[in-house]
Amino acid sequence: MLKAITKTFAVVAVVSTSLFAGGMVAQAAGGGEAKPETQNWGFKGPFGTYDRPAMQRGYQVYKEVCSSCHVLDHLSFRHLGDKGGPFYDPQFPNPNDNPVVKAFAKDWTIERIDQDSGDPYDDTGIPADQFPDIYPNAIAAAASNGGAVPPDLSVIIPARTGGADYLFALLAHGYTEAPEGTTVGEGTSYNKYFPGNQIAMAPPLFDEMVEYADGTQASTEQMSRDLVEFLAWAGDPKMEVRKKVGFATFLFLFIFALLLFMTYKEVWKDVDH
Amino acid sequence: MSGHSTYEPKYAAGRWLDKRLPIVRFGVDFMGFPSPRNLNYWYAFGGILTLCLLAQIITGVILAMHYTPDVNLAFDSVQRIRRDVPFGWLLQPMHAVGASMFFLAVYIHMFRGMFYGSYKNPRELLWIIGCLIYLVMMATGFLGYTLPWGQMSFWGATVITGFFGAIPVVGESLQQWLLGGYSIGNPTLQRFFSLHYLLPFIICALVGLHVWAVHHVGQNNPIGIEPKSKSDTLPFHPFYTMKDAFAIAVFLLIFALFVFYLPEALGHADNYQRANPMVTPPHIVPEWYFLPFYAILRAVPDKLMGIILMFGAIGVLFVLPWLDTAKVRSLRFRPITRWFFIIFLVMCFVLGWCGAKAPDDIAIPIGEHGMSFKWLSRIATLYYFAYFIVILPVMGWIEKTKPLPESITKAVLSGDA
Numbered sequence: 001m002l003k004a005i006t007k008t009f010a011v012v013a014v015v016s017t018s019l020f021a022g023g024m025v026a027q028a029a030g031g032g033e034a035k036p037e038t039q040n041w042g043f044k045g046p047f048g049t050y051d052r053p054a055m056q057r058g059y060q061v062y063k064e065v066c067s068s069c070h071v072l073d074h075l076s077f078r079h080l081g082d083k084g085g086p087f088y089d090p091q092f093p094n095p096n097d098n099p100v101v102k103a104f105a106k107d108w109t110i111e112r113i114d115q116d117s118g119d120p121y122d123d124t125g126i127p128a129d130q131f132p133d134i135y136p137n138a139i140a141a142a143a144s145n146g147g148a149v150p151p152d153l154s155v156i157i158p159a160r161t162g163g164a165d166y167l168f169a170l171l172a173h174g175y176t177e178a179p180e181g182t183t184v185g186e187g188t189s190y191n192k193y194f195p196g197n198q199i200a201m202a203p204p205l206f207d208e209m210v211e212y213a214d215g216t217q218a219s220t221e222q223m224s225r226d227l228v229e230f231l232a233w234a235g236d237p238k239m240e241v242r243k244k245v246g247f248a249t250f251l252f253l254f255i256f257a258l259l260l261f262m263t264y265k266e267v268w269k270d271v272d273h
Numbered sequence: 274m275s276g277h278s279t280y281e282p283k284y285a286a287g288r289w290l291d292k293r294l295p296i297v298r299f300g301v302d303f304m305g306f307p308s309p310r311n312l313n314y315w316y317a318f319g320g321i322l323t324l325c326l327l328a329q330i331i332t333g334v335i336l337a338m339h340y341t342p343d344v345n346l347a348f349d350s351v352q353r354i355r356r357d358v359p360f361g362w363l364l365q366p367m368h369a370v371g372a373s374m375f376f377l378a379v380y381i382h383m384f385r386g387m388f389y390g391s392y393k394n395p396r397e398l399l400w401i402i403g404c405l406i407y408l409v410m411m412a413t414g415f416l417g418y419t420l421p422w423g424q425m426s427f428w429g430a431t432v433i434t435g436f437f438g439a440i441p442v443v444g445e446s447l448q449q450w451l452l453g454g455y456s457i458g459n460p461t462l463q464r465f466f467s468l469h470y471l472l473p474f475i476i477c478a479l480v481g482l483h484v485w486a487v488h489h490v491g492q493n494n495p496i497g498i499e500p501k502s503k504s505d506t507l508p509f510h511p512f513y514t515m516k517d518a519f520a521i522a523v524f525l526l527i528f529a530l531f532v533f534y535l536p537e538a539l540g541h542a543d544n545y546q547r548a549n550p551m552v553t554p555p556h557i558v559p560e561w562y563f564l565p566f567y568a569i570l571r572a573v574p575d576k577l578m579g580i581i582l583m584f585g586a587i588g589v590l591f592v593l594p595w596l597d598t599a600k601v602r603s604l605r606f607r608p609i610t611r612w613f614f615i616i617f618l619v620m621c622f623v624l625g626w627c628g629a630k631a632p633d634d635i636a637i638p639i640g641e642h643g644m645s646f647k648w649l650s651r652i653a654t655l656y657y658f659a660y661f662i663v664i665l666p667v668m669g670w671i672e673k674t675k676p677l678p679e680s681i682t683k684a685v686l687s688g689d690a
Contacts, residue, residue, distance in 0.1 A: 246533025
């Protein structure tokens with residue numbers, strides 16, 4: 001009798017577990033937004049690195065297109081020339097000396113305080129400056145953009161479910177005709193990847209919007225890809241060094257574990273257990 | 274169990290010190306602690322947990338040098354740690370992933386204790402101190418998750434401190450006292466930071482008691498019978514120091530996998546968005562290690578009842594030594610209860626799954642409408658409590674257990690241990 005109960009419970013446990021797994025698959029198929037396609041990013045995987053020319057083009061897209069509304073809250077100009085950054089130059093280990101970074105910083109206007117009078121004045125940026133705010137506060141940002149605050153882009157990839165794939169899909173393929181029967185609210189656009197499908201950002205990228213210095217064709221898809229590469233770095237600038245140190249750590253721990261296992265066996269060799 | 278001290282100082286200096294402060298004797302006796310010779314790898318988690326606690330404290334103390342507990346600066350200071358502080362890119366994920374690893378290890382440690390009956394006479398207090406450590410760990414984990422001041426930090430803290438508001442009569446004033454105001458704000462963040470720094474040292478003190486207790490009553494073992502002769506035990510060092518060291522190295526490999534390659538896998542994307550009291554995230558979910566309790570909370574429609582059940586789910590662990598009426602410790606010799614235990618384990622995972630999903634979504638597509646997560650979590654909650662309150666007491670009385678081996682040595686030599 002008890003054995004029968006035991007068996008029944010075992011069967012119930014197995015069946016219910018497989019049912020749960022089935023439920024999970026059904027779950028994934030639902031939802032109102034399209035699921036972004038998985039892209040083959042070079043920064044994925046245990047040895048992934050950022051594509052430097054793509055990041056550099058991405059910075060150009062950010063500067064010429066996105067930066068009119070979106071800030072890079074957590075970046076300074078010097079970060080662009082950090083090791084692993086888009087404009088790193090081994091000749092200038094200190095990014096503040098990097099002429100490319102200096103030139104970029106000069107493209108931006110920074111408000112400073114005159115040290116004699118205390119009056120604010122406008123100056124060109126230096127590498128140590130942060131990317132400046134665009135709006136004085138969140139209310140002003142919302143008021144200028146139809147009620148929606150344009151999000152900070154420096155952590156946009158880690159801050160979105162789906163990360164790089166999501167952002168690329170949204171920019172490159174998301175803006176389509178709304179399906180019949182869908183009403184798109186005023187001041188918003190239909191985007192099939194955006195949660196709720198109504199996005200306050202008008203389609204930001206058009207073919208040939210920027211002119212790449214390296215001659216790459218600036219298609220919407222290319223610009224989206226380059227921008228995502230740049231923003232992926234901006235969101236996780238230490239990824240390359242982290243993965244490198246991670247590999248060395250793994251190697252060390254693996255050998256260390258092996259040695260410990262052999263020591264353990266040696267210590268226990270005369271004990272039955 | 275501790276036996277007589279075997280330490281003999283070899284040199285004059287050693288004798289001088291031993292007479293005044295027998296610290297070396299203490300260390301030698303501590304490490305020579307007689308341990309059952311049949312402990313398996315599940316028994317390595319005590320050592321692993323000690324390492325987790327130390328790692329959290331060391332990384333945490335350094336992070337606190339760079340972190341700023343202010344609602345306007347907290348989010349930025351965490352980003353600055355990850356970007357500009359030397360090795361901040363390593364320390365911050367080590368601390369965040371470390372919390373998850375700590376809970377992973379503590380859950381394995383607790384399930385191990387439940388399977389081998391390690392809470393039974395004379396180890397009731399050892400178990401209860403362990404439960405207290407777990408409770409303080411949960412508080413510390415919750416407080417720590419608030420500190421980065423992301424969306425999930427803020428809204429998770431809003432939900433959890435809201436529990437106290439549901440307590441009749443004193444609830445509202447208690448909640449305000451905890452928050453330092455009418456809603457979560459700067460005073461909340463500052464006190465959460467202060468307490469997050471304090472509680473780990475309380476955990477240290479409790480761990481001291483826990484280790485003291487285990488050294489006094491001795492370790493339990495997979496067959497759950499007490500060592501009877503000298504051949505049943507081995508000195509902790511070098512036998513278990515080496516076994517534990519190997520287990521720790523394997524655990525660190527898993528730890529490293531998450532720190533270096535999957536640092537975001539256990540977090541939530543919303544926590545990279547600055548806390549915004551005006552925008553509620555579509556799904557507020559706690560960290561994975563709280564999900565089963567979150568599912569129990571949401572299983573009942575009444576808020577107060579849900580909170581009572583949720584705290585009851587932890588509270589019931591404290592009385593487990595008296596709920597389990599069986600004389601036999603290890604589930605190895607309890608052929609039916611072990612299956613109930615395995616179902617209990619499955620139900621804990623089911624509760625975790627339910628906690629991560631929206632209550633009204635369909636979990637299992639059966640019947641006309643399918644079963645929602647709400648109903649699935651109700652079934653699992655029922656089983657969770659039934660296991661402790663009905664199954665364990667009743668099985669202790671009616672189950673016919675398998676015969677126990679005569680001694681640990683005999684069991685080891687016959688290959689049953």
